[in-house]
Every structure is written in C-alpha cells, then in structure tokens.
Amino acid sequence: MKNIKMLFAIVGLILVVSFSCGSDDSDKDMVPDDxxxxxxxxxxxxxxDLNIYVDGDFVVIETDDVPDHNSPYFGVGHQNYESYNGSNPDFHLNPNTIQEQSFVIRIPLNPAEAASKENTQLGAIGVAVNGVVIFNQxxxxxxPLTNEINSFDQYNGHPQQTGAYHYHLEPSYLTGNNGPSSLIGFLLDGFPVYGPEENNEVITNADLDAYHGHSHATEDFPSGIYHYHITSEDPYINGGQFYGEPGTATN
Known part of the structure; x- marks a missing residue:
C-alpha cells in the first residue's frame, strides 16, 4: 500500500512539472514582438498621434493626414477653424474642406541612390513630421502652382477634392515652431527633407543638385546622408525625380 501511494505521488509530481513547463513555453510563444x-x-x-513601425525593409507611417494646426479649410464652426490671416492678398479658398484620410506610407528603412531615377507622381510623395502628406511642385x-498657390492657407497647405490636406511648399507652421533648419519629414525614397536654412544660411536652388538635395552630416544623421531642402523657388521641395528608389503611399 505504501508503495502504491508513493507511486501516485511521483506520478502527480511529474504531471505538475510537465504542465508547469508547458505553460511557460506557451506564455513565451504568446508574447508579441515589439x-x-x-x-x-x-x-x-x-x-x-501617428502609427509608425518597421515592416521588413520598410518604415511604415500610418496617418489620418489631419494637420495639427488651425486652417480656414476646417470650415466655420469646426474647433480648428481659423480664418485666413496670412500675407497673400490674392488668397482665396478652394471649395474643399479637410477630411480624415487613411494614408499608409512605406519608405525604405535603408535608403540608397537609385540607379535609374523615377519621376515624382501627383498625390503624396512624402510625409511631414506632423503626419500631413507632401505633394510635388x-x-x-x-x-505649375502659379494659380493654385493662391489657395494655400496661412501655413502653406490646402485640401484637394477628397479632403486630403497637403503641402507643396514650406510648411510654415513646422518651420516656425521647430526652426528653419529642422527636419520637415521624409520623401517616399526614405531620404529626409529639411527646412530652408542650414548653418544659419538660407538655402537656394543653386546650393542643391538636380533632385533638390545634397549629402553631408545632419543633426539626425551625424555620419552623413543625402537629404532634400525646402527653398522659396520652384521646385520648392523636390526636383521632380526621387533621388532614391521610392516606396509607396496608399490611401
């Protein structure tokens, strides 16, 4: 009898240890990767407010494209409505209003110069640090933007037909708050865009290459990187072609 009781005790101990070990492995498998x-x-x-993560060889940025500043394009009665108070005497509202979007921007995690340069497309060619998408020139x-520029609000943005707010020019809200040499965002090829100044000097088109950028160290990339600059003259942000291989922007 004593031997039978001892046998049951040993079997019970083995079962407890087995379930305990199995539980640890299961819990470990259920922990998601960050x-x-x-x-x-x-x-x-x-x-x-943006959802940003790495997916394989890409950085993914998910944004609703709603600016973090006021605009007359929110419409009278909206909490973020602000009548136009900029310096353009020819300003006029276009018929569109800002609407939430579902942009998914995928840019290369490790950008490199493209062997064959691609033209920028109409629509989103990049994204600013506040989640507003960037359009070309x-x-x-x-x-050209000759007439359309008169519909840009006091922060140099406006919405298109589906309500997607965007910048073609210097986003003055960002450079005004973060500084004229600050990081503006990234284009789809994974290369950064900086403001209109560098080392306290205004950048002109003559300082940049055909793609509207150049290479050297920046605050964010001390080892050096190709980067675009905003200028006050056409093409403003990009020279019409991506320096690197572009990712995608879907909405």
Missing amino acids: PNTDLPEVFSKFSE YAGPDQ
Missing part, C-alpha cells in the same frame, strides 16, 4: 524595436531614433520627432500634370 514592432518598433528597430525603428530609427529620428522617427521620435514625428507626432505621437505641380498643380496637375506638368502644371
């Missing part, structure tokens, strides 16, 4: 583990530090400068296919 999607931001390999996210470069520079993306900490983006708004906390055209109002339409090869159409």
Whole structure:
C-alpha cells in the first residue's frame, strides 16, 4: 500500500512539472514582438498621434493626414477653424474642406541612390513630421502652382477634392515652431527633407543638385546622408525625380 501511494505521488509530481513547463513555453510563444524595436531614433520627432513601425525593409507611417494646426479649410464652426490671416492678398479658398484620410506610407528603412531615377507622381510623395502628406511642385500634370498657390492657407497647405490636406511648399507652421533648419519629414525614397536654412544660411536652388538635395552630416544623421531642402523657388521641395528608389503611399 505504501508503495502504491508513493507511486501516485511521483506520478502527480511529474504531471505538475510537465504542465508547469508547458505553460511557460506557451506564455513565451504568446508574447508579441515589439514592432518598433528597430525603428530609427529620428522617427521620435514625428507626432505621437501617428502609427509608425518597421515592416521588413520598410518604415511604415500610418496617418489620418489631419494637420495639427488651425486652417480656414476646417470650415466655420469646426474647433480648428481659423480664418485666413496670412500675407497673400490674392488668397482665396478652394471649395474643399479637410477630411480624415487613411494614408499608409512605406519608405525604405535603408535608403540608397537609385540607379535609374523615377519621376515624382501627383498625390503624396512624402510625409511631414506632423503626419500631413507632401505633394510635388505641380498643380496637375506638368502644371505649375502659379494659380493654385493662391489657395494655400496661412501655413502653406490646402485640401484637394477628397479632403486630403497637403503641402507643396514650406510648411510654415513646422518651420516656425521647430526652426528653419529642422527636419520637415521624409520623401517616399526614405531620404529626409529639411527646412530652408542650414548653418544659419538660407538655402537656394543653386546650393542643391538636380533632385533638390545634397549629402553631408545632419543633426539626425551625424555620419552623413543625402537629404532634400525646402527653398522659396520652384521646385520648392523636390526636383521632380526621387533621388532614391521610392516606396509607396496608399490611401
């Protein structure tokens, strides 16, 4: 009898240990990987309202594209409405209002110069640190911004037909708050965009290459990187072609 009781005790102990070990392995398998583990530090400068993570060889930025500043394009009665108070005497509202979007921006985690340069497309070609998308220097296919520029609000943005707010020019809200040499955002090829000044000097088109950028160290990339600059003259942000291989922007 004593031997039988001892046998049951040993079997019970084995079962307890087995279930305990199995439970530990199961719990360990259920712990998800942190999607931001390999996210470069520079993306900490983006708004906390954005969802940003690494997916393979890409950084993914998910944004509703709603600006973090006031605008007449929110419409009278909206809490973020602000009548136009800029310096353009020819300003006029376009018929659109700001609407939430569902942009998913995928940019290369490790950008490199493209062997064959691609033209920028109409629509989003990048994203600013506040989540607003960046458009190129055209109002339409090869159409300059000559007339459309008069519909830009006091922060140099406006919405298109579906309500997607965007910048074609210097986002003055960002440079006014963060400084004229601050990081503005990234284009789809993964290369950063900086403001209109560098080392306390205004950047002109003559300081930049055909793609509207140059290479050297920046505060965010002390080892050096190719980067774009905003200027006050056409093409403003980009020279019409991506320096690197572009990712995608879907909405």
